[in-house]
Amino acid sequence: xxxxxxxxxxxxxxxxxxxxxxxxxxxxxxxxxxxxxxxxxxxxxxxxxxxxxxxxxxxxxxxxxxxxxxxxxxxxxxxxxxxxxxxxxxxxxxxxxxxxxxxxxxxxxxxxxxxxxxxxxxxxxxxxxxxxxxxxxxxxxxxxxxxxxxxxxxxxxxxxxxxxxxxxxxxxxxxxxxxxxxxxxxxxxxxxxxxxxxxxxxxxxxxxxxxx
Numbered sequence: 001x002x003x004x005x006x007x008x009x010x011x012x013x014x015x016x017x018x019x020x021x022x023x024x025x026x027x028x029x030x031x032x033x034x035x036x037x038x039x040x041x042x043x044x045x046x047x048x049x050x051x052x053x054x055x056x057x058x059x060x061x062x063x064x065x066x067x068x069x070x071x072x073x074x075x076x077x078x079x080x081x082x083x084x085x086x087x088x089x090x091x092x093x094x095x096x097x098x099x100x101x102x103x104x105x106x107x108x109x110x111x112x113x114x115x116x117x118x119x120x121x122x123x124x125x126x127x128x129x130x131x132x133x134x135x136x137x138x139x140x141x142x143x144x145x146x147x148x149x150x151x152x153x154x155x156x157x158x159x160x161x162x163x164x165x166x167x168x169x170x171x172x173x174x175x176x177x178x179x180x181x182x183x184x185x186x187x188x189x190x191x192x193x194x195x196x197x198x199x200x201x202x203x204x205x206x207x208x209x210x211x212x
Contacts, residue, residue, distance in 0.1 A: 003027070003065075004038015008122075009115050011049050011063065016108045021087035023080060024065040029133060031069070039067060044127045047140040048118075051149055055157065056107040057097050057181055059090050067133070103179050110160035114153075121152045158182060159190050163199065163211060170203055170210035 003026035014022050024046060026039040043065060050060035064086075066079050090096050094104035111118075126148055128139045139145055161180050165171055173191065177184045191209055194200045200209050 002034060002036065002038045003042035004034075004036050006038075006042040006045055007115075008045055008049055008118060009112070011045070012108055012111050012115070015058075015062075015093060016105075016112065018093060020090070020093045021062045021064075021083065023083050024063075025076065025079075026065065026067050028067045028069055030131070040129075043133070043136055044122065047128075047136060048122055048126060051140065051145075052111060052153070052157070055149075055154060056111070056161075057099060058094070058107075059097060061086055061090060062093070099181075100179075103181070106161055106164045106179070110157055110164050113160055113164070114156060117156070118153065125152060155190070158186065159194055162187065162190055162194070166200060166209060166211040170206060170208040172208050176209075 003024060006024060011022050024042060026042055027033060029039055029043075030037075032039060046063060046065040050063055053060045053063065064083050068075050068079070094101065099107070126145070128136050130136050130139065158180075162176055165176055165179060171179075173184050173187050176182075176191075177187045180187070191200060191202075195202065195209075199212055201212050202209055
């Protein structure tokens with residue numbers, strides 16, 4: 001399968017099903033067999049996904065993309081062996097990062113719910129167009145990308161995570177903060193904005209927020 005078919009949904013589904021690590025192997029950059037350069041698309045998706053993994057406190061080393069030719073079987077074996085060892089050292093998904101089962105499930109479901117939106121902003125605002133792997137990595141670690149990520153994805157992801165929790169039961173600001181690992185002030189900001197939009201309500205007697 002051409003890596004041009006890789007979608008964020010494929011990666012998140014694998015982690016949601018309990019996979020500890022995801023490896024993607026593609027043709028060398030600028031050596032596309034189909035002239036579609038789908039490997040550049042896959043690289044963008046992987047680097048963006050790594051940023052989201054960092055944002056929800058999952059180790060981004062659980063996701064790797066490597067480029068090689070079909071004739072480099074020995075290199076492929078070496079890279080896969082190294083990746084397997086890396087994931088083994090990191091440990092079980094979520095547990096090694098100190099994320100409980102509920103928090104992990106909420107985080108991944110929140111990303112899944114935003115995938116159609118993320119596809120749109122990735123193609124229109126976040127996708128890099130460079131010639132080398134080094135240039136891509138530089139862009140995705142730059143202040144410019146960090147600003148765009150915060151503006152376009154981070155806040156919406158935080159709200160999505162909160163809404164996922166409140167659909168299960170009403171919670172206080174402190175309880176949401178503890179589950180998601182976000183500061184109480186950040187939770188309050190998102191709850192207030194969501195309340196203005198009619199998405200949540202505050203239950204005065206219980207001192208908790210609930211989904212509308």
